[in-house]
Amino acid sequence: MKKISIIGISGYSGLELLRLLHNHPDAEIVNVYGTSNTGTLLTEIFPKLIYLPKYAKLIIKPFSSQEIMQTSDVVFFATPAGIAAELATDFIKADFPVVDLSGDFRLQNPLQYEKWYQKSAIHADLLPKADYLLADFDQPKQTYMSNPGCYATATLLTLAPLYLQNLIQLDSVIVDAKSGLSGAGKNLSDSSHFVNVNENVSMYKLNQHQHIPEISNKLKTWHENALPIQFSTSLIPVNRGIFVSTYAKLAERVSFSDVVAAYHQTYDDKYFVRVLGDNRLPDLHRVVGTNFTDIGMSYNELTHTLTVVTVLDNLVKGAAGQAIQNMNHFFGFAENAGLDLVPIL
Numbered sequence: 222m223k224k225i226s227i228i229g230i231s232g233y234s235g236l237e238l239l240r241l242l243h244n245h246p247d248a249e250i251v252n253v254y255g256t257s258n259t260g261t262l263l264t265e266i267f268p269k270l271i272y273l274p275k276y277a278k279l280i281i282k283p284f285s286s287q288e289i290m291q292t293s294d295v296v297f298f299a300t301p302a303g304i305a306a307e308l309a310t311d312f313i314k315a316d317f318p319v320v321d322l323s324g325d326f327r328l329q330n331p332l333q334y335e336k337w338y339q340k341s342a343i344h345a346d347l348l349p350k351a352d353y354l355l356a357d358f359d360q361p362k363q364t365y366m367s368n369p370g371c372y373a374t375a376t377l378l379t380l381a382p383l384y385l386q387n388l389i390q391l392d393s394v395i396v397d398a399k400s401g402l403s404g405a406g407k408n409l410s411d412s413s414h415f416v417n418v419n420e421n422v423s424m425y426k427l428n429q430h431q432h433i434p435e436i437s438n439k440l441k442t443w444h445e446n447a448l449p450i451q452f453s454t455s456l457i458p459v460n461r462g463i464f465v466s467t468y469a470k471l472a473e474r475v476s477f478s479d480v481v482a483a484y485h486q487t488y489d490d491k492y493f494v495r496v497l498g499d500n501r502l503p504d505l506h507r508v509v510g511t512n513f514t515d516i517g518m519s520y521n522e523l524t525h526t527l528t529v530v531t532v533l534d535n536l537v538k539g540a541a542g543q544a545i546q547n548m549n550h551f552f553g554f555a556e557n558a559g560l561d562l563v564p565i566l
């Protein structure tokens with residue numbers, strides 16, 4: 222049984238880690254950390270947990286790297302960008318296992334991080350200590366596991382077969398991504414007020430989203446001629462879910478059946494990515510509450526355009542679920558331990 226600490230327990234993905242780890246056969250949560258409400262019982266802040274005796278004694282504690290390393294086997298950072306960069310050094314120096322849900326270690330180039338996250342980057346010497354782990358493709362080799370972003374996960378799983386098998390015109394890719402509100406975390410802002418989100422759709426961070434460099438960096442490892450992609454993000458009035466529509470022109474002499482075959486070839490042996498087959502397109506309800514990514518595709522003979530639709534739950538596959546999938550790989554557990562989830566609806 223591996224002992225777990227969670228930093229950022231009162232945030233959306235911190236609590237989602239607790240929800241998923243609750244059913245993990247090989248893991249137990251021993252300590253939880255935050256900055257507000259320290260010294261308070263977790264069940265006092267979240268009365269919905271009161272009936273779960275496992276958590277009756279958990280107190281939200283102020284961060285202590287020494288305590289975490291003495292009491293647990295792995296720590297999850299479910300904290301906003303900038304916090305792991307500040308607090309993770311002791312773990313890296315001690316080679317202590319970390320799964321970081323934030324963007325702090327996703328970009329190996331500190332200048333790229335500073336440009337896209339508009340924060341100071343961690344010292345360049347520490348960045349190579351982290352593995353960027355798109356869990357369905359990458360296995361941890363080091364102890365610092367950097368979890369991909371939610372939009373980046375959906376986009377990369379969409380594009381992997383097309384880049385790896387050289388199936389599209391690389392200058393033709395347009396990714397239109399939409400997210401539910403929990404993707405923005407628990408803090409209120411004008412744009413996240415119920416009245417501004419309900420019965421509304423808005424595009425934000427156009428051409429400036431912090432997941433763009435992360436996506437481009439990975440695409441370059443799959444295809445040496447990868448070009449910048451056109452990428453947009455919109456907010457939709459749902460609690461959870463990422464819905465990505467991707468458009469591209471096929472490369473010469475590539476047919477739609479080649480594309481469908483490539484998706485099956487890439488994903489049929491990957492438990493958490495499900496290919497729906499040609500002309501069947503997924504919707505959010507298929508995956509909400511689960512660690513699955515569902516992908517469907519269609520081809521328009523008149524415009525010679527491929528459309529791929531990808532859905533995932535931003536809090537599960539986009540954050541806590543993929544983080545646990547990476548932890549499962551690290552400890553050699555079954556990949557789906559704690560993650561065999563049925564969609565909420």
Ligand SMILES: NC(=O)C1=CN([C@@H]2O[C@H](COP(=O)(O)OP(=O)(O)OC[C@H]3O[C@@H](n4cnc5c(N)ncnc54)[C@H](OP(=O)(O)O)[C@@H]3O)[C@@H](O)[C@H]2O)C=CC1
Pocket residue numbers: 228229230231232233234235254255256257258284298299300301302304322323324369370371403404405406407408535536539540
């Ligand atoms: N929401 C999502 O769908 C996704 C989120 N992510 C990433 O995961 C991370 C967490 O996101 P999310 O859960 O949405 O964020 P939230 O804003 O909901 O929660 C963040 C939590 O971090 C805690 N925190 C902040 N500073 C510290 C600190 N110094 N020490 C300990 N705890 C701290 C806060 O607790 P307190 O109030 O006690 O300070 C808060 O509960 C972010 O980096 C986010 O970008 C990645 C993919 C998807």
Ligand SMILES: CC(=O)N[C@@H](CCC(=O)OP(=O)(O)O)C(=O)O
Pocket residue numbers: 302322323324369370371400401402403404405406431432454456
């Ligand atoms: C709906 C919404 O606002 N989503 C957030 C996703 C946040 C996130 O996951 O950011 P990092 O992974 O880079 O830390 C956003 O678009 O910024």
